[in-house]
Amino acid sequence: MEFPPSSHPCATPTWVGTTVTAAVAWSHVDRGPTGVSKHHDVVVVGGGIIGLAIAWRSAQSGRHVAVVDPDPGKGATWAAAGMLAPVSEAHFGEEVLAALNLAAAAAWPDFAAQLQASSGMAVHFRPDGTLLVAGDPSDRVDIDRTLAFHLAIGLPAFRLGARSCREAEPMLAPGISGGVDLPEDHQVDNRAVATALIEACRVAEVTMVADRVLRVDVGAQLDHGLRVQGVSLAIGDALAAQSVVISAGSRSGEVEGLPGACRPPVRPVHGVTVRLQARHGVPRLRRTVRALVHGRSCYLVPRDDGGLVLGATMEERGSTLDVPFGGLAELLSDARRIVPALDEYSVIELAPGLRPGSPDNGPIVGTTAVHGLLLATGHFRNGVLLAPATADEVVGLLDARDDRTTVRPSPFDAFRPVRFAEWEPQG
Numbered sequence: 001m002e003f004p005p006s007s008h009p010c011a012t013p014t015w016v017g018t019t020v021t022a023a024v025a026w027s028h029v030d031r032g033p034t035g036v037s038k039h040h041d042v043v044v045v046g047g048g049i050i051g052l053a054i055a056w057r058s059a060q061s062g063r064h065v066a067v068v069d070p071d072p073g074k075g076a077t078w079a080a081a082g083m084l085a086p087v088s089e090a091h092f093g094e095e096v097l098a099a100l101n102l103a104a105a106a107a108w109p110d111f112a113a114q115l116q117a118s119s120g121m122a123v124h125f126r127p128d129g130t131l132l133v134a135g136d137p138s139d140r141v142d143i144d145r146t147l148a149f150h151l152a153i154g155l156p157a158f159r160l161g162a163r164s165c166r167e168a169e170p171m172l173a174p175g176i177s178g179g180v181d182l183p184e185d186h187q188v189d190n191r192a193v194a195t196a197l198i199e200a201c202r203v204a205e206v207t208m209v210a211d212r213v214l215r216v217d218v219g220a221q222l223d224h225g226l227r228v229q230g231v232s233l234a235i236g237d238a239l240a241a242q243s244v245v246i247s248a249g250s251r252s253g254e255v256e257g258l259p260g261a262c263r264p265p266v267r268p269v270h271g272v273t274v275r276l277q278a279r280h281g282v283p284r285l286r287r288t289v290r291a292l293v294h295g296r297s298c299y300l301v302p303r304d305d306g307g308l309v310l311g312a313t314m315e316e317r318g319s320t321l322d323v324p325f326g327g328l329a330e331l332l333s334d335a336r337r338i339v340p341a342l343d344e345y346s347v348i349e350l351a352p353g354l355r356p357g358s359p360d361n362g363p364i365v366g367t368t369a370v371h372g373l374l375l376a377t378g379h380f381r382n383g384v385l386l387a388p389a390t391a392d393e394v395v396g397l398l399d400a401r402d403d404r405t406t407v408r409p410s411p412f413d414a415f416r417p418v419r420f421a422e423w424e425p426q427g
């Protein structure tokens with residue numbers, strides 16, 4: 001077996017043992033009869049799950065939309081496990097983010113149904129809950145502390161003894177020290193979602209541009225400060241637009257032309273998932289299992305086709321997509337301790353990706369000081385969970401700007417770009 005080689009920062013992940021086929025062809029710059037690039041209502045920079053969801057929803061709202069991305073759906077979106085986990089991802093000190101995540105989770109059933117109807121493709125949304133288990137008694141203490149926090153802020157979580165955990169999930173090791181039932185933490189096949197979004201965008205006549213945005217073009221307007229004019233592409237073309245949405249994941253801060261106060265302070269946070277496949281006759285997990293093992297987190301997300309996504313490492317390593325041996329070895333050993341039957345599974349693929357992390361771990365979604373320029377990035381560990389809500393939020397902001405609606409209070413209010421307007425990198 002061959003593992004992914006070192007990658008240039010601009011490279012997309014390399015996969016092992018799997019041929020990645022785009023379901024839908026990605027076109028080149030869409031031009032009008034004069035050869036001049038057409039004007040769009042909205043240009044979306046970056047076609048990960050966030051940008052694609054925004055493009056699809058914006059096109060549904062009647063707008064003429066373009067997405068620019070050299071390799072759509074293949075960033076962090078492709079590496080992710082697809083957990084929709086507002087409860088198990090709720091951490092001390094992040095209560096406001098937990099409220100946003102919970103609201104975002106509620107949008108998933110409708111979003112999945114509409115996406116399937118629009119694309120004709122299954123996305124495998126599975127509302128079957130999650131089991132969080134403790135590897136040993138000291139992990140049990142940590143999990144109980146987290147459970148108390150979850151209950152204190154009103155999140156649905158129920159303590160289980162070791163026997164109840166094993167009744168719910170017979171593949172768990174006999175040595176586990178109990179756990180917690182999280183009935184509202186679900187999952188979706190994130191790769192199927194990305195593929196379906198590309199198809200739904202095609203159906204909704206979104207222009208798809210297989211290129212990289214070099215620069216956002218901004219101009220001054222009399223008495224009204226700065227206004228976005230469009231984007232310039234690496235191949236030398238330009239796309240004019242009424243609005244530009246930056247959703248380039250961990251690279252969102254690198255797009256040129258953004259005035260300093262509008263540049264999102266996102267950084268890449270490296271993570272790897274391991275794709276496994278159950279051999280014929282080997283038992284399968286019934287639902288997502290998360291675990292704490294010697295204080296380290298891991299998770300196992302079963303897919304409908306017998307696949308299993310094991311994750312994830314989390315390290316600050318800059319933009320490299322190398323897979324470090326140490327983190328991977330710990331992950332494999334922790335998972336095997338919780339589910340010993342993993343020995344009977346085949347390793348199909350290692351999927352490294354870069355989470356777009358922000359200084360406070362919250363997303364960065366909203367308008368900026370430049371008229372027509374919006375940010376939708378920084379979704380860190382929860383971009384799949386937050387994609388439908390982010391898309392609705394961005395369309396709501398576009399509607400308000402176009403006087404179709406008024407701005408209403410939103411769970412994204414605490415996560416606007418303006419909170420970082422004066423932000424300076426530390427150290």
Ligand SMILES: Cc1cc2nc3c(=O)[nH]c(=O)nc-3n(C[C@H](O)[C@H](O)[C@H](O)COP(=O)(O)OP(=O)(O)OC[C@H]3O[C@@H](n4cnc5c(N)ncnc54)[C@H](O)[C@@H]3O)c2cc1C
Nearest residue numbers: 046048050075076077082083213249271353382383384385
């Ligand atoms: C290992 C791992 C596991 C994860 N598991 C989960 C999970 O279970 N649940 C969950 O909710 N979240 C999970 N996440 C987080 C989630 O994957 C991210 O938050 C989400 O994918 C962010 O989506 P995005 O569209 O902003 O970024 P990406 O998916 O990274 O997409 C950004 C896109 O922008 C494009 N781009 C970059 N620069 C430019 C440019 N200049 N011009 C044009 N295009 C550009 C890239 O090609 C890329 O396609 C996980 C992440 C990782 C790495």
